[in-house]
Amino acid sequence: MEIKEKKQYTSSGESLTDNHERDILDKSEKHIFDDPQNVKRLLIIFFSSVVLLFILDFFVNKHGHFPWENWTGFYAVFGFVACVLLVLVSRFILRPLVKRKENYYD
Amino acid sequence: MTNSCFPPAFIFILGAFLIPFLSGRIRSIYVIFLPVVGFCNLISIDVGTMMSVHFMNYNLTLVRVDRLSLAFGYIFHIISFITVIYILHVKKNLEYVAGFIYAGAALGVIFAGDLFTFFVFWETLTIGSVMLIWARGTKESTSAGFRYLMIHATGGLLLLAGIVMMVTKSGSINFGFIGLTDTASWFIFIGMGINCAWPFLHTWLTDAYPEATIGGTVFLSAFTTKTAIYALARAFPGTELLIWIGVAMAAFPIFYAVIENDLRRVLAYSLVNQVGFMVVGIGIGSELAINGAVAHAFNDILFKGLLFMSMGAVMYRTGKINATDLGGLYKSMPFTAIFCIVGAASISAFPLFSGFVSKSMVMSAAGDKNMVFVWLVLLFASAGVFHHAGIKIPFFAFFGHDAGHRVKEAPPHMLIAMGLAAFLCIFNGTFYKPLYSILPYPAIYEPYTLSHVMTQTELLFYSALAFTLLLLSGIYPAEMRAINIDFDWFYRKPLNSFELIVAKILNGLNEFIDKIIVKKFTGSVNKFAVEPVANLTYFVLYPVLENMNLKDNQADKTNEQTNQQIIASAFRSGTSPSGIYAACAVLFIVFLYIFI
Incomplete structure (x- = not known):
């Protein structure tokens, strides 16, 4: 659902009227990610590189500061878990605590 | 070596006052040349120069050029040059004047050799920056500007109190290593901390930066926090408390950034997060750590400026900045999208991009000192910053769901500015030797080891995997038309x-x-x-x-x-x-x- 908003992001001293949205391009024009096939291809490339990285990890001799840095897949697991935790905590703990209506301070 | 020179700050500040007398093309040429003249002046000053003037029984050191101040001096000139190209569309003089006074004040702070000069420029910094916020001219920017001013005035008074106590006690106004010893040093410490956006004191930044003008935010992102980093590196290196402050700064803003709708506010939170890395580096205080903090400040000014510029260009063309109103802009603003991705890759520390060669120095310094907890939090913050600044910003603005904006590409001058910043981000990341050569201490760090490249790539790809899977499964928090209250709630409600x-x-x-x-x-x-x-x-x-x-x-x-x-x-x-x-x-x- 699109709610029409007042244009509040006009900057003083800049005449924005002719810079704002104008339909100069045909909306029906096809772009690279409009084709679901291309999105799928991108995802396949991405997932295969993730797998490839995991395999490569076995062959790289690591020299970290801490013993766990040498465990196979430590960085992969850490990155994944960290981001999942980050999103879960933000969404289910932080957002309910701090979310307010946009005009809260008005 | 002579001990007299033309103070770099004066070129900008005096130069700013000429701007109102010029207009049109002449003004554009003038404002572009001002940072160039400043830079030429800067490289003509020898390292080790101490220029003093006598003033009211004190010897004020207006210019002290050493390796620490010089590194900041270079980047402040570079970013002024880039930003001023970026704002060439602005008709009013106010932004140019305020921008140059602000940048000049930042130069004044970093080259100040005594506490008096330091304080005067420190306060000028506040005045210049608040004008950039007010220049936006909206109701929100006016009130955010007042809150900004209130906090910085408080910070300035704390600093002044500390300086007065210190000068009365020691009789010397020399500005060098202070260290946390007595009450006076605590006052100075906290006064600097307010400008550095420490946790609970950070809300002036996330509150006001997104309310400033399009170009104003780019100026703001470069100077206030980085001069504070310089000041801390000068006065409090190796203060253990800074490690913990920095760790908190690196960690908590990323949670806010994930749920924030205003994309410039997302960047403001990630600014706090990046400054956290620098604060940790100063707290550790080893040569590697200080080098890392300074190198990261240098790179952060470029990539954060680039990200703010790309979001500013989006705002300039579409009039929108909330993630809920944007998406699909790669179709109409492809160059801006590419520059934004370069900035995103740099802040995320992808190999060959600038963050990679500087952030790792701080982490490595933490590892050298066997600080397990600090190291783990910084690693978490590295994954997190990729998540919100590296993926979220480009994804919601340029890809994701198509919001239907069909606008023109950003104007040429904006593209040139973004292109310059993007070039420097890649240059610093790929050919890191020139950057390392201007750091305060001899840099013997080697970022491009197979182990480092491999582990960092793995970390980032699996963070991206988490993002992709969460997005596809619908768990990723949908952007909402809402605001998130932060510590500023306490003084706003x-x-x-x-x-x-x-x-x-x-x-x-x-x-x-x-x-x-x-x-x-x-x-x-x-x-x-x-x-x-x-x-x-x-x-x-x-x-x-x-x-x-x-x-x-x-x-x-x-x-x-x-x-x-x-x-x-x-x-x-x-x-x-x-x-x-x-x-x-x-x-x-x-x-x-x-x-x-």
Whole structure:
């Protein structure tokens, strides 16, 4: 659902009227990610590189500061878990605590 | 080596005052050349220069050029040059003038060799920056500007208090290593910390930066926090407390950034997060850590500026900045999208991009000191920053769901500015030697080891995997038209109510006192002073007055007043017959004679 908003992001001293949205391009024009096939291809490339990285990890001799840095897949697991935790905590703990209506301070 | 030079700050600040006299193309050429002239001046000054002037019994060191200040000096000139190209579309003079005063003040701070000069430029920094916020001209920017000013004024006063205490105690105004030892140093420490956006003191940044003008935010992202980083690196390197402050700064803003809708506010949170890395570096205090903090400040100015520029270009063309209103812009703004991705890759520390060669120095320094917890939090923050600044910003603005904006690509001058910043981000990341050569200490760090490249790529790809899977599964928090309250809530809500309550109490008290003292008490005193005398006179002179019939002397014959009332009123207005005055005077003398 699109709610029409007042244009509040006009900057003083800049005449924005002719810079704002104008339909100069045909909306029906096809772009690279409009084709679901291309999105799928991108995802396949991405997932295969993730797998490839995991395999490569076995062959790289690591020299970290801490013993766990040498465990196979430590960085992969850490990155994944960290981001999942980050999103879960933000969404289910932080957002309910701090979310307010946009005009809260008005 | 000579000890006299032209202070770099003066080129910008004096140059700023000429801007209002120029217009059009001449002004554009002038503002582009100003940073170039400044840079030429800077490289002509020898390292080790100490330029002093005598002022009121003190020797002020206006310019001290050493390797620490010089590194900041270079990047401040570079980013001024880039930003001023970026804002060439702006018609009003205010942004140019404020921008150059602000940048000049930042140069003044980093080259100041004494606490007095340091403080003066530190305060000028606040003035320049608040003008960039107010230049936006919206209701939100006005009030955010006032809150910004309030906090920085408080910070400035704390700093001043600390400086005064320190100078009184030691008698020296030299600005060098201070260290957390006495009360004075604590005041200075916290004063600097406010500009550095420490946790709970950070809200001026996330509150005000997204409210500034399109170009103003780019200026702002470069100077205030980085001068604070410089000041801390100068005065408090190796202070352990800074490690913990930095760790908190690196960690908590990423949670906010994930749920924030305003994309420039997302960047403001990630700015706090990146400054956290630098603060940790200063807290560790080893040569590698300080090098890392300075290198990261240098790179952060470029990639954060680039990200703010790309979001500014989006805002300039679409008039929108909330993630809920954007998406699919790669179709109409492909170059801006590419530059944004370069900035995103740099802040995420992808190999070959600038963050990779600087952030890892701080982490490595933490590892060298065997700080397990610090290292783990920084690693978490590295994954997190990729998540919100590296993926979220480009994804929601340029890809994701198509919001239907069909706009023109950013104007050429913006593309040139973004292109320059993007070039430097890649250059610093790929050919890191020039950057390492300007750091305060000899850099023997080698970022491109197979192990480092591999582990960092793995970390980032698996963070991206988490993002992709969460997005596809619908768990990723949808952007919402909402704001998220932060620590500024305390001074925007309860403090506001507190102010209203206090105003009510104090105004009530004022009215009450006014009623009692002004209206009642003075009247009574007056009455007390007049009436007893009149009555006394009346009683003493009773026989005389009764026979005299004062009413005859009154203009108003119909007045039914008694003699007593007439005397009282005559005393009040000071119009008694002279005989009665004389009688009073005699009475008074008799009174004195009897009792004294």
